[in-house]
Amino acid sequence: MSVLSGKKILLGVTGGIAAYKTTYLVRLLIKAGATVKVVMTPAARDFVTPLTLSTLSKHPVLTHFTNEEDENDTWNNHVELGLWADLIIIAPATANTISKMVNGTIDNLLLATYCSAKCSVYFAPAMDLDMYKHPSTTANFDKLASYGNLMIPAGDGELASGLSGKGRMAEPEEIIQFIEQHIESQLPLRGKTCLITAGPTYEAIDPVRFIGNHSSGKMGAAIAMELATQGARVHLIMGPSHVVCQHELIDRVNIKSAQQMYDAVHEIINVVDVAIFSAAVADYRPSNPADQKIKKKSDTLTIKLVKNPDILASVGAMEKKPFLVGFALETDNELEHAFAKVEKKQTDLLILNSMRDKGAGFGVDTNKITIIDKDKNTSTIETKPKTEVAKDIINEIIKRIL
Numbered sequence: 001m002s003v004l005s006g007k008k009i010l011l012g013v014t015g016g017i018a019a020y021k022t023t024y025l026v027r028l029l030i031k032a033g034a035t036v037k038v039v040m041t042p043a044a045r046d047f048v049t050p051l052t053l054s055t056l057s058k059h060p061v062l063t064h065f066t067n068e069e070d071e072n073d074t075w076n077n078h079v080e081l082g083l084w085a086d087l088i089i090i091a092p093a094t095a096n097t098i099s100k101m102v103n104g105t106i107d108n109l110l111l112a113t114y115c116s117a118k119c120s121v122y123f124a125p126a127m128d129l130d131m132y133k134h135p136s137t138t139a140n141f142d143k144l145a146s147y148g149n150l151m152i153p154a155g156d157g158e159l160a161s162g163l164s165g166k167g168r169m170a171e172p173e174e175i176i177q178f179i180e181q182h183i184e185s186q187l188p189l190r191g192k193t194c195l196i197t198a199g200p201t202y203e204a205i206d207p208v209r210f211i212g213n214h215s216s217g218k219m220g221a222a223i224a225m226e227l228a229t230q231g232a233r234v235h236l237i238m239g240p241s242h243v244v245c246q247h248e249l250i251d252r253v254n255i256k257s258a259q260q261m262y263d264a265v266h267e268i269i270n271v272v273d274v275a276i277f278s279a280a281v282a283d284y285r286p287s288n289p290a291d292q293k294i295k296k297k298s299d300t301l302t303i304k305l306v307k308n309p310d311i312l313a314s315v316g317a318m319e320k321k322p323f324l325v326g327f328a329l330e331t332d333n334e335l336e337h338a339f340a341k342v343e344k345k346q347t348d349l350l351i352l353n354s355m356r357d358k359g360a361g362f363g364v365d366t367n368k369i370t371i372i373d374k375d376k377n378t379s380t381i382e383t384k385p386k387t388e389v390a391k392d393i394i395n396e397i398i399k400r401i402l
């Protein structure tokens with residue numbers, strides 16, 4: 001999945017022949033999962049039509065501060081637009097627009113929006129070769145970089161003037177690749193390896209029956225996705241679950257029993273920076289699972305159970321251990337039980353769920369949690385979707401490990 005997925009992108013198109021390439025750029029951004037709004041300078045409309053870009057972006061294309069053709073004339077609020085954007089791309093960026101960006105000249109909606117924005121701004125220059133290397137242009141490039149703007153350098157090749165040299169706007173694919181790589185390089189968990197256990201475990205009674213629980217694996221999958229979104233390499237060790245959890249940074253190992261989960265965890269725990277144990281592990285397993293299906297011969301059946309290894313506690317007891325996060329699902333005396341688990345399992349953070357809270361626990365898409373640190377400080381997060389809870393948990397971890 002692209003890091004541009006879910007991002008709100010404002011594309012500023014200025015008046016150069018390369019403006020025609022922005023039709024393809026918009027398509028690629030949308031394909032990457034971004035929401036795109038386009039602002040054009042008046043000159044850009046000579047090179048590509050607003051209709052094309054509004055059709056591709058599925059949003060009206062804005063150029064002026066007011067919509068003159070509209071009899072119910074509305075004000076296009078550049079401040080709102082600038083704050084809406086997660087990132088701005090100005091492509092093509094002409095020498096004229098670049099000069100105005102440097103000097104704070106605001107004579108159109110795009111420049112007003114640029115000056116109002118707080119997000120990252122990428123610009124892809126496009127101009128003739130002599131303009132590109134003119135001292136005023138190179139000085140402006142440097143000034144824009146000093147303001148924190150990110151330049152996507154032009155390429156070499158044939159130019160609209162018929163001359164050949166540097167000045168061709170980077171191709172749409174190159175623009176996307178540049179921005180993706182830049183965002184990835186800024187992700188807080190880049191370079192970190194994380195492990196997460198999730199879902200239930202099934203403990204075999206015989207070849208067709210098992211002891212299990214109602215865990216869906218949704219919370220663990222949401223955490224795995226959030227870890228990957230923040231740039232971590234993720235080892236997801238998942239019990240039987242239908243939950244789909246796909247990301248190029250997630251390596252999923254499917255297991256069934258607690259013992260298999262224990263083995264999978266200990267195979268990689270030494271290379272892990274953060275380990276999160278959200279699985280609902282069966283505490284006991286049948287001591288002697290039958291090889292054949294058990295027939296109902298008698299009125300009662302006794303199955304002897306033996307204790308499973310406590311995977312979280314086994315990692316908590318390691319001399320050199322990763323940052324450790326456990327979960328606790330309780331039905332009564334929640335805090336008291338959770339505090340005992342912090343000590344017993346030596347967690348850095350413990351995420352407490354109470355079965356008494358509406359909208360928390362197994363199967364549902366929401367959760368309500370209390371985060372407990374190793375000094376037993378607590379903070380409660382009200383009921384919200386598991387994907388949002390996952391963000392809160394990961395932000396709490398990031399605050400403590402970086």
Ligand code: CTP
Pocket residue numbers: 197258277278279280281282283308309310311312313325326327328329330341
């Ligand atoms: N856990 C584990 N291995 C086990 C049991 C639990 O890794 N065999 C982990 C869970 O993934 C969770 C934490 O320990 O992060 C607490 O699990 P929980 O079931 O609430 O606690 P238990 O230790 O099983 O205690 P009890 O069932 O008595 O409340």
